[in-house]
Amino acid sequence: MTSKQTTAITGFVKKAYLEYFGMRLGDQDKTWAPHTVCRSCVENLRQWTKGIRKSLSFGIPMIWREPQNHISDCYFCMANISGFNAKTKSLIKYPNLHSAIRPVPHSIDVPVPKFTNLDVISEIDDCETRDSLIREDKDFIPCVLSRSNSPQLFNQSELNDLVRDLDLPKESAELLGSRLKKQTCFSQKQNFTHIGTERSNF
Known part of the structure; x- marks a missing residue:
């Protein structure tokens, strides 16, 4: 098949x-x-x-059980399907074994x-x-969610740490803060502060 x-x-x-x-x-x-x-x-x-x-x-x-060997109790080893095509596949004889009951x-x-x-x-x-x-799924990336499954907002300190880790310039940090607020990932009560080499407020 x-x-x-x-x-x-x-x-x-x-x-x-x-x-x-x-x-x-x-x-x-x-x-x-x-x-x-x-x-x-x-x-x-x-x-x-x-x-x-x-x-x-x-x-x-079909009832499947664990095969005992590959000589007399293996469905896939004993099923001879070579030499058949779509027209002759009905002639294939499948075995009826202890490990594979038809x-x-x-x-x-x-x-x-x-x-x-x-x-x-x-x-x-x-x-x-x-x-x-x-x-x-080899491509699955686990994600840790809160028990309420609600989004966890960045606070001022966490966002400052993120900006520092990413080494963002002032303009990029300002854009990041604006986008996070729009996506409700950053508390609206917080005033975004860029902490870099300039340590200036927006």
């Missing part, structure tokens, strides 16, 4: 998966577990939640579920999902 045929595991995917199969999509902290899902399966789940599609083609999803179609014993709602995952799960995405 190519990267164009897969998509990330989102909060919707987790909720719809639990609602349809009655089990959580787990083991996302394990390296051996898939961390992407089939794009067409996600779309089918989305259509099921909207009442457009009656069901998926299977009622029990999906089971709907039947009398595996009935089609009825959609109710997606309010089946707690806020804690959603927070864990966000935390996981943040940990995986």
Whole structure:
């Protein structure tokens, strides 16, 4: 399956998966577990939640377990997909292993579920999902916020220290103070003072 045929595991995917199969999509902290899902399966789940599609083609999803070895219990090692193309991919034979149990179609014993709602995952799960995405995002820069999430204003002393650290000339320091006031990052009660070599007030 190519990267164009897969998509990330989102909060919707987790909720719809639990609602349809009655089990959580787990083991996302394990390296051996898939961390992407089939794009067409996600779309089918989305259509099921909207009442457009009656069901998926299977009622029990692929069950993944940690493989015991790479000779007789590794799904990716034993699946021979070389030499096939878009027209012949239906001829590929995928193994059914202890570590990778193939999906089971709907039947009398595996009935089609009825959609109710997606309010089946707690806020804690959603927070864990966000935390996981943040940990995986190499470009994420943590930001420390106050408990009230309100902006922390510069006072006179802090702003003077910033100007001194940046070694700003008088004109640049004045512009900085003006912009901070407009963005409500500097207390309106404070009189901006440039502390540099001149130590003069505006």
